[in-house]
Amino acid sequence: MVWLWDNLDLVLRLTADHVRLSIIPIVVGFIVCIPFGWLANRYTVARTILLTLGGVLFSIPSLALFVTLPALLGTRILDEANVVVALCVYAIAVMVRGAADAFSSVSRDVISSSTAVGFSAVSRFWTVEFPLAGPVLLASLRVVSVSTVSLLSVGSLIGVQSLGYLFINGYQRDFPGEILIGIAFTVIVAVVFDTILVLVGRLLMPWTRATPRRRSVTSASAAVTA
């Protein structure tokens, strides 16, 4: 692609923007989901409220959220913050459900045993429940990562810089190649993020490799929630 070569600086700059803007929601979604997921797993009422709320938030069209946020947050109309916050909302909506499922996937026997051995509630959570919930959490996080990277491009409709710019610019100029490059780079960013998540997961949860089949099943069912 001659065009890609000629405009590599532009494409790389947009890719950098894309990466920068999509990392925040993925990280925020992961951090915020832990307390909420724990709550949802612990209390049925909390579960009903949080998961219904998550369902509502997730069904808000992204464009609507981008446009409504300045009114709610007092941000400026063209701020990147609007898009980032909107994507955080989606990430949290998906992750809270994922986290609730993840914590409920930890066997009660294991929890009882660790209580019996003398773990306090706090240390039991961090040393037993959290790591054991890891594989299912990771599966949700992968879904969030992919959908965040893909959704971010909608922000270019309201002037936020990302690879989505290439879609609009390419369309304006009747130039499919530019759109294709935008799509390809978006997919590459998504795949790189996913690979990093999987590698980090393997590093932090070496035991999951021993039972590949079960892990894949849980990841598949978590993927349904996206």
Next chain:
Amino acid sequence: MFTQHRTFTPRRGRLVLGAALALSVTAALAGCSSSDPLDPGSAAPADPTTITIGSQGFAESEILAQIYGQVLAANGYTVDYNPGIGSREAFVPGLKDGSIDMIPEYSGNLLQFLDPSASASSSEDIEAALPAALEPEGLTVLDAAPAEDADSLVVTPEFAAANNLVTIADLAPIASTITLGANTEFQTRPYGQSGLESVYGVTGYTFKAIDDFGGPGTLSDLLAGNIQVADIYTTTPSIKQNNLVILEDPENLIAAQNVVPLLNTSVYSDELAALLNPVSAKLTTEGVLDLNEKSNSDAKPSPEKLATEWLTTNGFL
């Protein structure tokens, strides 16, 4: 923060490049500390030599933004770009709240946006009326360029011949049978729905919103006969390429649209005006049309490169 600070290599040599680099690094560092997007206090530009230039959602606007921006960048300003901002209804508030400092605008539409009752339609009258309309908004324009790019109502040559269409008024008798495609804003613009009815008696047609600023979707719908009339800008190459007929506007419903840099008054300086006014003076309608044609040519050069090329040819870089 983290926005790209583009520096452009001026022909004068490495010294300037070095200076510009040093400047942009300093500005980048300063920018990191001062521009928390959530802090409303940062709405007013802290540093008058850092300019964020917006552009509208079509290629021409972006090329113009680059032309103005690169001149500033070559003269010690730090320039950020915020392309692809939708309609006037989006970027005027963005200018006011400091999201962007400057944007290439079109004089007639700007005046009608600020003052829907404005009656000026010639380039001179509009330019004379603008400052008063802009002042209460905290906005300022620099000198307008000779280049014009107005909305125009176009039809296919076959449709024009079949219905003896020459002026917009000729649409009136067949209005009930036609569909007109344009951006959503067309419905509320003075030159849009209301003007067509009050000035030319064209009413009763079907409106189809196609939000691509007269781009490929509008064109393909026009050529396919899904719409019979389209709102396409006069400098769009597709008009010439497809021999589309621009309906004449004898009543000057569609006001003159000269390219003009619109900026937040707080970033205005005589130095800025002295840098950009000569650039505007060289921007002609033919020049802009040529830029658009190049932008749509097979190589599809980026707006950035087109602007550099134009500025170099015209002796600004």
Next chain:
Amino acid sequence: MNLFLDALNFLFDPANLAGSNGILSRLVDHLWYTGLSMAVAVVIGIPLGLLVGHTGRGRNAVVAVSSAARALPTLGLIFLIILYTGLGVGPLIVVLVILAVPPLLAGAYSGLEAVNRQTIDAARAIGMTEWQILLKVEMPLAMPLIFGGIRSATLQVIATATIAGYVGLTGLGRFLIEGLALRDYKLALAGAILVIALALCVDAILALAQRLVVPHGVARGLTRHTDESAAPTPRQHGRVSPAPSNP
């Protein structure tokens, strides 16, 4: 808050209900795009998911393709298709189908995979054919996850069908886009509320349908593995859909 009231006022003003640009006509269009895309997506996604889940073959390929499909940006895809086809319903449906197939596929094959192997072996032992196993054992047991996929896909399609308004079509997205283009927040917010309300209503209807279709025993979680150590998968039955169907 005022903005919110303005939006509600707009929604409950009978003048905005009828007419070619009214709420009703756009709602019908929105449902049409959603229904058509979901129908196509279900025809593609569910049988494929069942096939993969039943045979266990091609699983990795399906996972890879469907996660790649998730990464495809809807906006870029629709613009790309329009450059070749011009405006119309076709490009929109293609894009929405691409969006809807991965969760349907995932729901179907993970639903089958979650079925206890011993149950299937038992069915085979009493002389059921493969078709009978699929239709009478695996599918009923997998119903909660299959429905989870359908509900999740439908939500996404309803939310994403708003882009129809950008490409010369209508639907509820028009209110959003008009509100955006004209900086009329009330209108944009009203559009957003309509889409959310539609999503919730449709999800509630699907939840109801799920209750009717899913066998009682499955819905109550009686199919949990007798094998105590196989903890994770069956516990998620009925919980994968966006709204809790089965507290």
